[in-house]
Amino acid sequence: MTEFNFDEHPHRRFNPLRGEWVLVSPHRTKRPWLGQVEKLAPDDRPAYDPKCYLCPGNQRMGSDMNPKYDATLVFTNDFSALLTDTPEMTGAPDDLLRVEPTRGECRVICFSPRHDLTLAEMAVPDIRKVVDVWATQTAELGEKYRWVQVFENKGAAMGCSNPHPHGQIWASNFVPNEIAAEEREQKNYQQENGSVLLLDYAKRELAAQERVVVSNAHWVAVVPFWAVWPYEILLLPTRQVQRLPELTDAERTSLSEILQAMLIRYDNLFETSFPYSMGWHATPNGAGDQPHWQLHAHFYPPLLRSATVKKFMVGYEMLAEAQRDLTAEQAAARLRELPAKHYRHG
Ligand code: H2U
Numbered sequence: 492m493t494e495f496n497f498d499e500h501p502h503r504r505f506n507p508l509r510g511e512w513v514l515v516s517p518h519r520t521k522r523p524w525l526g527q528v529e530k531l532a533p534d535d536r537p538a539y540d541p542k543c544y545l546c547p548g549n550q551r552m553g554s555d556m557n558p559k560y561d562a563t564l565v566f567t568n569d570f571s572a573l574l575t576d577t578p579e580m581t582g583a584p585d586d587l588l589r590v591e592p593t594r595g596e597c598r599v600i601c602f603s604p605r606h607d608l609t610l611a612e613m614a615v616p617d618i619r620k621v622v623d624v625w626a627t628q629t630a631e632l633g634e635k636y637r638w639v640q641v642f643e644n645k646g647a648a649m650g651c652s653n654p655h656p657h658g659q660i661w662a663s664n665f666v667p668n669e670i671a672a673e674e675r676e677q678k679n680y681q682q683e684n685g686s687v688l689l690l691d692y693a694k695r696e697l698a699a700q701e702r703v704v705v706s707n708a709h710w711v712a713v714v715p716f717w718a719v720w721p722y723e724i725l726l727l728p729t730r731q732v733q734r735l736p737e738l739t740d741a742e743r744t745s746l747s748e749i750l751q752a753m754l755i756r757y758d759n760l761f762e763t764s765f766p767y768s769m770g771w772h773a774t775p776n777g778a779g780d781q782p783h784w785q786l787h788a789h790f791y792p793p794l795l796r797s798a799t800v801k802k803f804m805v806g807y808e809m810l811a812e813a814q815r816d817l818t819a820e821q822a823a824a825r826l827r828e829l830p831a832k833h834y835r836h837g
């Protein structure tokens with residue numbers, strides 16, 4: 492009888508953070524590709540683009556002008572998905588067609604005045620300024636809102652409208668689905684095991700090393716055992732941290748360093764500015780300390796086998812369960828072995 496082998500045989504892996512399974516089909520990595528090939532956006536942007544609504548001194552699509560900022564810029568999204576003044580609902584609630592009014596605020600963060608950079612190509616002290624903005628915005632909006640979602644949607648492949656390096660913050664008076672699932676699973680895990688799910692997980696990964704992409708004194712970046720996206724990364728501190736503003740000065744600097752190190756590898760993988768959606772998950776606000784929580788960031792990049800071939804979450808995945816071919820171990824090994832120097836910087 493053949494023995495079960497992770498690199499060869501179909502299996503399911505459990506994502507304990509969401510309480511969901513993912514189907515892994517490693518035997519399929521050899522199949523021929525006949526699908527769609529994405530067009531490559533030319534990567535020759537100027538440092539300043541007079542038509543860019545995020546560049547310093549330029550007019551935005553709303554009526555405002557950007558100041559001539561020289562590091563980061565935060566402004567209220569001119570097309571906010573959440574509003575501060577939504578009225579309360581009146582009338583009897585419907586048990587089947589449930590509704591709740593929502594309140595919140597949306598902001599945009601420019602990471603740099605330079606139109607031609609991305610976090611991957613920024614210097615560590617400049618990335619550090621972005622980390623500090625993430626933390627101060629989380630603290631400020633966290634005073635008023637249950638949840639503050641800090642995220643970046645990068646690249647045309649992700650539907651990002653503008654290559655100028657930027658992220659967003661959406662603060663809401665409710666805890667959204669993804670965070671609610673992590674809240675439930677981390678709480679259950681602590682009740683059952685008496686320890687912190689993601690700290691136990693980080694220890695396991697640091698001991699095994701096979702899914703670690705990079706690590707430093709305070710942080711570890713892994714392709715999680717249960718990854719869905721081909722080169723998905725989970726980034727987390729190795730001590731328990733509940734929210735971004737708690738990070739110490741040293742932890743913020745080493746976060747900037749590990750971000751740079753992993754994002755350079757992302758770009759080097761297919762020698763392209765690597766598209767992704769990333770965002771921070773942390774203890775929701777309003778209920779004080781939640782000892783089952785561990786701060787972390789998810790990076791969900793869509794590219795699969797080249798700068799032009801991405802993974803689609805369709806078919807079986809929409810109707811049944813997420814599925815991947817390449818294993819998390821194979822993806823981590825590929826990323827780990829890439830040069831630490833950005834391909835555009837020779
Ligand atoms: P993307 O990161 O998905 O491209 O979105 C950019 C955000 O910037 C988007 O939410 C906002 C859009 O509403 N925006 C402004 O607030 N002002 C502008 O002048 C243009 C875009």
Ligand code: ZN
Nearest residue numbers: 543546606655
């Ligand atoms: Zn710009």
